[in-house]
Amino acid sequence: MRGVNYKMLPALDLRLTEENLDDLYENAPCGYCSCLPDGTLVKLNQTLLNWLGYARQELVANQCLQQLLTVGARLHYEMHCVPLLLLQSQVREVSYSLRRKDGGTVPVLLNAVLLRDAEGNPLVIRVTLFDITDRRKYEQELLRTKAQAEEQREQLRAQNEQLTRINADLDSFVYTASHDLKQPVHNLTGLFQEFERSATFHDPAAASMVGMFHEALQQLLSTIDGLTEVVQRQRQLEEAPVEAVLLQPFTEEIIRSLPQQREQPQPVFTLDFAELPTLRMARPALHSVLYNLLSNALKYAEPGRRPRVAVRTAWVEGVPVLSVQDNGRGIDLERHGGALFQLFRRFHPDVTGSGVGLYLVNRLVHQVGGRIDVVSKVGQGTTFRLLMPGLGS
Missing domain, CATH: 1.10.287 (Helix Hairpins)
Structure with missing residues (x-):
């Protein structure tokens, strides 16, 4: 082989070539036995004897391989393995349980090969057993x-x-x-x-x-x-059926239906649906979600400040996201974050409302497998990000 420096390899210990074949058979890490075609045991290694707890003379020429199997395993061996051995001279990896002398069992995988004489008559079955406890x-x-x-x-x-x-x-x-x-x-x-x-x-x-x-x-x-x-x-x-809703005209229609807030400057709306123009959702549900978020953005505007509301869609790590951002009063999330979406909870008592809107938005978003992230600063505004997997068109 190219690139191999044979001078660096350790010297071969010649004792490794002098393995005792009898010892290798007797103390192999698996069980070996040989039996006549009728199952009479003629040879077993010490490993198998140790598993079963028998002395050699108790089994050799005194018992059959079938007698070492549990009842179910014995029936399977006689009705399945023996015909296969006669037909194709081998079976591989059949799961059985051996009966120990003390009544216990040893789960094994059995491999067997049938040897024939010169005339093709069955002569001996060599069996290898692996402990799969x-x-x-x-x-x-x-x-x-x-x-x-x-x-x-x-x-x-x-x-x-x-x-x-x-x-x-x-x-x-x-x-x-x-x-x-x-x-x-x-x-x-x-x-x-x-x-x-x-x-x-x-x-x-x-x-x-x-x-x-x-x-x-x-x-x-x-x-x-x-x-x-x-x-x-x-x-x-x-x-309502799920449908692909074109967001630009849909949102514009909702904006036109919003109630005008008295003594408030004309609001400015920014719509950006270029990255994700449509969402697949039941139209009434999407209308309720957007209407409540947009009406809240106007209702909770900062007094004396021109309301600015941005509605956008985007793909974020493969998930469609609908966001509504305002520059209104904001919410103290440290104080009220845990109750933000609870029914009838209101955080600005001086503004009329029922406390139903955000609860309804959260419920509808969760119904379609989504969730809502909220970022808010008191006096600066609030952003609702609706992450809705599977709703992008």
């Missing part, structure tokens, strides 16, 4: 782990089905309750307005109390409307 333990552990995983997966599936039913029941309950409550509250509002029109108040504090009662009624109506909207949007998502 450690391999069998490993396989059993794998099977046990797989069974546990299957059991856990089945439990999770059952839990998910139960949670789905519970969520559906809760949605139905919320929708029914809000629907049933709305009419009585409207009736109460009408009665209160008639009461205000016809009643005469002599107590100076009455006007303040009437105002508080009116505000409480409006808050109750707002809460009922918010609950109804959550359930309706959820049902719309389940029923």
Whole structure:
């Protein structure tokens, strides 16, 4: 061989060429035995005897190979291996269990070769056996782990089905309750307005109390409307087909429908969908997401500052991302981050709202397998990044 410096190789220890063949057979790392075509044992090595716990004279010419096998293994050997040996003179890597003298078992892989005489008649079967105890333990552990995983997966599936039913029941309950409550509250509002029109108040504090009662009624109506909207949007998502929504005209239409904020400079919107012009999503769900984020950007604008809102799409590490950035009041995430998407949570009490918008946005995004990252600084603005795998066109 080129490049090999034979002078650097160690000198061959000639003792290695003087291996005792009998010792090599007797103490091989695998079991050897020879038997007649009917299975009668005629020779075994010491390794196999050590595995089984027998003396040589107990087996040679006294027992058959089949007698060393467990019941199932013996049936397989006689019905499968023996015919194969007669047909093709060998079998390879058949998994059996040997019976020890003390009643225990040794899992092995069996390889066998059938030798024939000059006339082609079966003469002797030479068998090699490999101890696979450690391999069998490993396989059993794998099977046990797989069974546990299957059991856990089945439990999770059952839990998910139960949670789905519970969520559906809760949605139905919320929708029914809000629907049933709305009419009585409207009736109460009408009665209160008639009461205000016809009643005469002599107590100076009455006007303040009437105002508080009116505000409480409006808050109750707002809460009922918010609950109804959550359930309706959820049902719309389940029923509406997924489609490729062209974002530029879709967003422009939403901007035109936004309510104008009183005493606020005209907002400036920047739209950039060049990298990802469309998203595959149910149109009502996407409308609800964008409408709530854009209306919040205007609603929570910094007083005296011209609102600037940027809506962009991009691919980030193969994931479509929709972002809405504003220069508004911002949110103290250290204080309120954990409750940002909770239902009816509001962080600017001086601004009217129901506390439903961000909850609904988060729920709809999660329904399509996405998540929301939020970056915000008080007094500087907020950026919502909606990471939605699988929704890019």
